[in-house]
Amino acid sequence: MVELILRTVRDDDDFRAFNAALYSVFLEEPQDDETELSRKITDFDRMFGFHDGNRWVATAGDYRKQVNLPGDAQVPVAAVTAVTVSPAHRRRGLLTRMMRHQLDGIRDRGTEALAMLFASETAIYGRFGYGSASQNVVLSGQVRDLGFRPEVELGDGSVSETDAETLLSVGPAIYDRAIAGLPGRMNRPAAWWNYQIHDNDERRKDSGRIRFALHHEADGTPSGYAVYRPKSDWAATGPNGTLHIGEVRATNPRAYARMWRFLLEIDLIRSIKYDGAAIDEPLRYLVADQRALQCEVVDGIFVRLVEVDRALALRRYGAPVDIVVGVHDEFCPWNTGSFRLRGDLDGAACERTTAPADLTMSARDLGAxxxxxxxxAQLVAAGLVDEHTPGSAHRAAAAFGWPVAPAIPDHF
Structure with missing residues (x-):
């Protein structure tokens, strides 16, 4: 049997081979232009896998990102990506070894206290301590049925179509203001913006050419934008186009509402589909007939606390809390133990303790x-978290809860 070597990506040619291998497992063909854009957001020393001397047979990696936590903090996170094992090399423990190598490496770096990923198959990552921490919502409906409630105010701003260059000049500032305080959202440096709005034949085939629109306040200040793809279609009765919406951001509610009215009134469009919505997306409350806006809920981002005490001290808490949390973590045994967590809206501290635990949970459920x-409290009701001190589950639920639901970041 050929010896498999665990190593990092070495250079541009090696990265292209690495990229081709992961695309193959995802049953897709690599696009040269997307590979070049991906290269600009990639650190080779964070991309690794198993190589047999001729080709990559398993891949994994992570990006350097910043994520919003409950409260005002935006902290470093390892955004895990490119996890694949070729069909010919399954059942050999390669995935487990890569997960072990990656989490050890994140801990050794000391930069990030947590890791996040999107799961192609949700049953895979729980055994590595990743918990499903947010929900993604796909919104869809017929535009004729999506009128707004009569009290919705659109303000006196205006919306117009624009080009990529203009969007890139004003969009980042709007984005940064719009996502402030939204847990789960991540920063978007310039290279990520370029990757996010890139257009090619592969991206167009199911949803049309990418387009952009900007909202300006009455004084000319840019305050909102939309990224969307109209897909033309015709039925025997006339136009039957679909609007695939990638993103809608605004710095205030009136700009947000007017952006959506613009999108819902585009000529020849009869239906919309919005893949990137949050579970509490404001559009759901703007429409007069909420049943007309169909809402498909699926899992979003998965969270893994690499160092429990550091990670718990990074976020803020919705209610004052002082509890001892017992953690069992088979995959990262350095996290196993009891931790005293004290925190509120202003800050938090977490330290190891020998005191008896009020609650005991797995690393997976702590990530969730x-x-x-x-x-x-839901996890206690499901029998997944043990409550040792009566009332501690409700206190912890109030503290860990947050007024704004976590939403998924850009896909990575």
Whole structure:
């Protein structure tokens, strides 16, 4: 049997081979232009896998990103990506070894206290301590049925179509203001913007050419934008186009509402589909007939606390809390133990303790509650978290909960 070597990506040619291998497992063909854009957001020393001397047979990696936590903090996170094992090399423990190598490396770097990923198959990552921490919502509906409630105010701003260059000149500032305080959202440096709005034949085939629109306040200040793809279609009765919406951001509610009215009134469009919505997306409350806006809820981002005490001290808490949390973590045994967590809206501290635990949970379930999207009390009711001190589950649920639901970041 050929010896497999665990190593990092070495150079541009090696990265292209690495990229081709992961695309193959995802049953896709690599695009040269997307590979070049991906290269600009990639650190080779964070991309690794198993190589047999001729080709990559397993891949994994992570990006350097910043993520919003409950409260005002935006902290470093390892955004895990490119996890694949070729069909010919399954059942050999390669995935487990890569996860072990990666989490050890994140801990050794000391930069990030947590890791996040999107799961292609949700049953895979729980055994590595990743918990489903947010929900993604796909919104869809017929535009004729999506009128707004009569009291919705659109303000006196205006919306117009624009080009990529203009969007890139004003969009980042709007984005940064719009996502402030939204748990789960990540920063978007210039290279990520270029990757996010890139257009090619592969991206167009299912949803049309990418387009952009900007909202300006009455004084000319840019305050909102939309990224969307109209897909033309015709039925026997006339136009039947679909608007695939990638993103809608605004710095105030009136700009947000007017952006959506613009999108819902585009000529020849009869239906919309919005893949990137949050579970509490404001559009759901603007429409007069909420049933007309269909809402498909699926899992979003998965969270893994690499160092429990550091990670718990990074976020803020919705209610004052002083509890001892017992953690069992088979995959990262350095996290196993009891931790005293004290925190509120102004800050938090967490330290190891020998005191008896008020609650005991797995690293996976601690990741699930970390962003405030999963209730500790629900996990107790499901038998997944043990409550040793009566009332501690409700206190923890109030503390870990947050007024704004966590939302998914850009896909990575």
């Amino acid at each position: 509650v970390y962003l405030g999207g999963t209730s500790v």
